[in-house]
Amino acid sequence: MRTHLFLYLLVLSLSIDLSSQSSAIDDPMDLRNHDFDTDQIISLDGQWSYADSCLYPSECNPTISVDVPNVRLDEMGFPSFGYGTFYLEFIVDHELPLMLKVFDQFSAYEVYVNGELIGNVGVSGPDKESTTPGRQMLYLPLHDLSSDTVRLAIAISNFSHHKRGVGGKVLLGLEKAVLHQKFLDDSYDMFLTGFLILATFFFLGLFFNGRQDYAILYFALFTLVYAYRIVGWHNYVLHDMINIPYRLGLIFEYSTFYLSGAFFAMYLEKLFPHEAPKVLTRIFAYLSIAWTFSTLLPVQILTQFNIPYLYILLVGIFLMVGILIKAVLNKRPGARYSLYSVMGVLAVFIFKSLNYLHVVEENRLVSIAGELIFFIFQALILSRIFTENWRQAKLEAEQLAVAKSDFLSVMSHEIRTPLNAVIGTAYHLMESDPKPDQVDDLKRLRNSSENLLSLINNVLDYNKIESGKIELDQSFVSLKSYCETQVSLLQPLADQKGIVLKLMCDQDLPEQVCIDRIRVGQVLTNLIGNAIKFTIEGHVILRVALLRESDVDIDMRLEVEDTGSGIAAKDIQKIFGAFEQSNNSLTREYGGVGLGLAISKKLIELMGSTIEIKSEPGIGSKFSFVLTCQKMDEVKLHVQSKEPVDLSSLKVLLVEDNEMNVLIAKRQLEKRGIQVVVASSGAEALAQVGKESFDLILMDLQMPVMDGFEATLKLREMGFDKPIIALTAASVTPKELKEKHLDGMLPKPFSPEDLMDKLKQFAEK
Ligand code: ADP
Numbered sequence: 001m002r003t004h005l006f007l008y009l010l011v012l013s014l015s016i017d018l019s020s021q022s023s024a025i026d027d028p029m030d031l032r033n034h035d036f037d038t039d040q041i042i043s044l045d046g047q048w049s050y051a052d053s054c055l056y057p058s059e060c061n062p063t064i065s066v067d068v069p070n071v072r073l074d075e076m077g078f079p080s081f082g083y084g085t086f087y088l089e090f091i092v093d094h095e096l097p098l099m100l101k102v103f104d105q106f107s108a109y110e111v112y113v114n115g116e117l118i119g120n121v122g123v124s125g126p127d128k129e130s131t132t133p134g135r136q137m138l139y140l141p142l143h144d145l146s147s148d149t150v151r152l153a154i155a156i157s158n159f160s161h162h163k164r165g166v167g168g169k170v171l172l173g174l175e176k177a178v179l180h181q182k183f184l185d186d187s188y189d190m191f192l193t194g195f196l197i198l199a200t201f202f203f204l205g206l207f208f209n210g211r212q213d214y215a216i217l218y219f220a221l222f223t224l225v226y227a228y229r230i231v232g233w234h235n236y237v238l239h240d241m242i243n244i245p246y247r248l249g250l251i252f253e254y255s256t257f258y259l260s261g262a263f264f265a266m267y268l269e270k271l272f273p274h275e276a277p278k279v280l281t282r283i284f285a286y287l288s289i290a291w292t293f294s295t296l297l298p299v300q301i302l303t304q305f306n307i308p309y310l311y312i313l314l315v316g317i318f319l320m321v322g323i324l325i326k327a328v329l330n331k332r333p334g335a336r337y338s339l340y341s342v343m344g345v346l347a348v349f350i351f352k353s354l355n356y357l358h359v360v361e362e363n364r365l366v367s368i369a370g371e372l373i374f375f376i377f378q379a380l381i382l383s384r385i386f387t388e389n390w391r392q393a394k395l396e397a398e399q400l401a402v403a404k405s406d407f408l409s410v411m412s413h414e415i416r417t418p419l420n421a422v423i424g425t426a427y428h429l430m431e432s433d434p435k436p437d438q439v440d441d442l443k444r445l446r447n448s449s450e451n452l453l454s455l456i457n458n459v460l461d462y463n464k465i466e467s468g469k470i471e472l473d474q475s476f477v478s479l480k481s482y483c484e485t486q487v488s489l490l491q492p493l494a495d496q497k498g499i500v501l502k503l504m505c506d507q508d509l510p511e512q513v514c515i516d517r518i519r520v521g522q523v524l525t526n527l528i529g530n531a532i533k534f535t536i537e538g539h540v541i542l543r544v545a546l547l548r549e550s551d552v553d554i555d556m557r558l559e560v561e562d563t564g565s566g567i568a569a570k571d572i573q574k575i576f577g578a579f580e581q582s583n584n585s586l587t588r589e590y591g592g593v594g595l596g597l598a599i600s601k602k603l604i605e606l607m608g609s610t611i612e613i614k615s616e617p618g619i620g621s622k623f624s625f626v627l628t629c630q631k632m633d634e635v636k637l638h639v640q641s642k643e644p645v646d647l648s649s650l651k652v653l654l655v656e657d658n659e660m661n662v663l664i665a666k667r668q669l670e671k672r673g674i675q676v677v678v679a680s681s682g683a684e685a686l687a688q689v690g691k692e693s694f695d696l697i698l699m700d701l702q703m704p705v706m707d708g709f710e711a712t713l714k715l716r717e718m719g720f721d722k723p724i725i726a727l728t729a730a731s732v733t734p735k736e737l738k739e740k741h742l743d744g745m746l747p748k749p750f751s752p753e754d755l756m757d758k759l760k761q762f763a764e765k
Contacts, residue, residue, distance in 0.1 A: 226260050
């Protein structure tokens with residue numbers, strides 16, 4: 001680096017010559033009184049003698065005195081390329097175990113002690129052809145010195161690098177101290193390189209696997225090129241391990257220097273896009289990249305090319321610090337730390353420059369602290385920004401999911417309320433002696449509206465399962481009759497297709513088991529429904545088998561077998577995904593949206609089991625799952641079986657604001673002889689309960705002025721302790737029901753059977 005560089009002018013203006021030892025040719029440096037135990041390594045800086053165009057050990061006649069290591073022969077009037085030998089004579093206790101450390105001299109050099117060659121880098125010769133340049137440091141033990149006077153000669157030939165002279169220092173110290181120093185230097189370089197390579201792969205991984213955030217990519221590239229500068233330059237650790245040809249070493253050394261500037265500028269531009277003047281950062285980055293190509297030029301040119309780049313770099317540094325200061329002022333996340341860390345590395349840079357100019361002694365701790373702090377802070381800033389983005393994205397996704405779920409709930413509520421009226425009216429018309437030519441139309445009306453309802457229910461259920469809102473509601477059922485009901489619900493469908501639908505239950509199954517009747521029913525309806533849908537001829541069987549029985553519970557397998565189309569092995573995993581169907585013409589024929597199995601699978605998992613499938617195309621399929629259920633104990637069973645449920649003595653208060661819904665529910669209840677009083681609002685319900693007594697209340701939840709929840713709370717405060725059952729088209733979890741003092745829920749729209757089942761459940765209690 002040249003003194004005309006502004007930065008170094010600055011540095012030079014501060015420089016003071018700290019070198020303590022100086023020696024002229026006729027005045028050997030006497031080190032016999034030097035205490036190597038306390039000051040273990042010294043730098044042989046000072047006046048050396050020089051013989052130009054002469055390579056030791058040929059007869060050389062040193063004529064001039066030069067200042068080592070600051071000497072630049074080209075600046076003293078010698079040609080830029082040439083060869084010569086530097087001499088230094090010093091006196092030292094020859095019995096001490098000493099070692100020389102000779103820094104890289106930019107080209108080929110040989111080291112002689114008392115006329116004997118003790119080490120060389122490359123091959124020194126009097127012309128370009130006979131010289132092979134090299135870049136390395138030498139550690140040379142000074143064993144077997146015959147006398148205290150040491151005549152050190154360094155013969156350097158340079159026909160490549162633009163710098164001519166002694167490129168680096170020569171150190172003398174106790175062998176163990178010099179080697180210990182080397183160990184520490186190499187260890188630090190290896191440690192920092194390992195750290196940087198790890199950071200490179202970590203950030204590259206983040207970039208390619210995660211969000212394509214270019215700040216992360218440029219930082220990864222910056223750490224990579226910086227890692228090379230630590231291990232491939234600096235102390236040349238990499239050159240000690242593998243033989244890197246001189247030319248290639250120079251290409252790497254210079255290109256990583258330029259690229260680190262380019263990548264760091266691009267990194268800052270992406271990190272603080274509002275603060276970085278895009279045009280300037282781009283110009284700087286592109287110039288740095290252009291300079292990278294200069295490494296392909298001949299060595300003597302490429303080694304000179306970095307001088308103008310240093311000016312560009314200086315502008316780049318001002319630019320980058322400016323961006324950071326602006327980001328700090330704009331309170332960008334991480335900007336303050338980024339500024340501190342860049343200032344830290346700049347301080348190291350200046351410190352190293354001062355050391356290069358021998359103004360200050362090298363201090364490894366300063367470099368370690370500066371570089372590590374820089375990289376650790378940058379990595380922390382990036383990970384903070386990354387996690388901040390990720391948290392933001394997660395929040396947005398969650399808000400979207402809530403919006404989607406709310407939308408679906410509202411929509412399904414809005415659709416289910418009028419659908420309730422449609423289904424109820426269809427049932428009512430069918431039961432009120434319709435004309436024979438209307439029966440088919442009415443059936444179609446009822447079936448279509450029920451299909452529509454089941455579709456809406458599926459979408460809503462899937463939505464609820466996805467958002468974890470489904471809780472199981474377990475109660476005891478009479479297993480056999482429960483399964484018979486499930487099968488009978490689908491019997492008309494099987495009859496229509498001429499398929500045999502059978503139930504086969506093990507004889508020794510217990511009478512009453514505890515299950516979530518709605519959810520198990522939903523799964524069975526879906527499996528049996530699919531089996532019928534995909535079977536053209538043959539049978540569909542629901543098998544219930546007892547696998548294990550203890551005093552308290554049982555394991556039973558529920559299996560739906562069909563002789564239908566079967567499913568190809570490649571589609572088996574696919575059909576459990578939402579909106580997935582195997583590519584089957586039957587599927588297209590019979591429709592469906594591909595939610596049934598996805599819901600069934602999740603519901604079965606919620607019950608602590610897994611769905612299993614065996615299927616062979618053309619032969620048929622078996623879907624099964626195992627449930628562990630509690631049994632009802634003998635005493636309770638005995639008592640229960642003796643008490644038939646009579647609903648006709650019930651007196652029910654129906655709280656509902658929708659006239660159509662009132663009409664339907666009232667009809668259904670009165671048909672079973674149940675006495676019904678209607679209240680069209682929460683306030684009216686409170687008034688009625690104040691006047692007369694009821695066995696049960698059916699409470700609509702969505703009413704204007706006072707909703708069902710509030711009315712229930714007021715009723716409980718009034719001391720009403722009989723069951724209150726919510727009627728709702730929205731979803732309410734068992735936990736919510738309990739919190740709001742409700743005893744149960746009947747989802748709208750409901751069939752007459754659903755309503756009666758619910759009433760029976762509470763009348764039994
Ligand atoms: P849907 O029946 O609404 O299309 P499901 O999730 O219930 O959705 O089923 C997904 C797909 O799995 C069906 O479209 C069909 O291709 C296949 N499938 C399900 N059950 C059977 C079966 N018993 N036999 C043959 N294929 C079936």
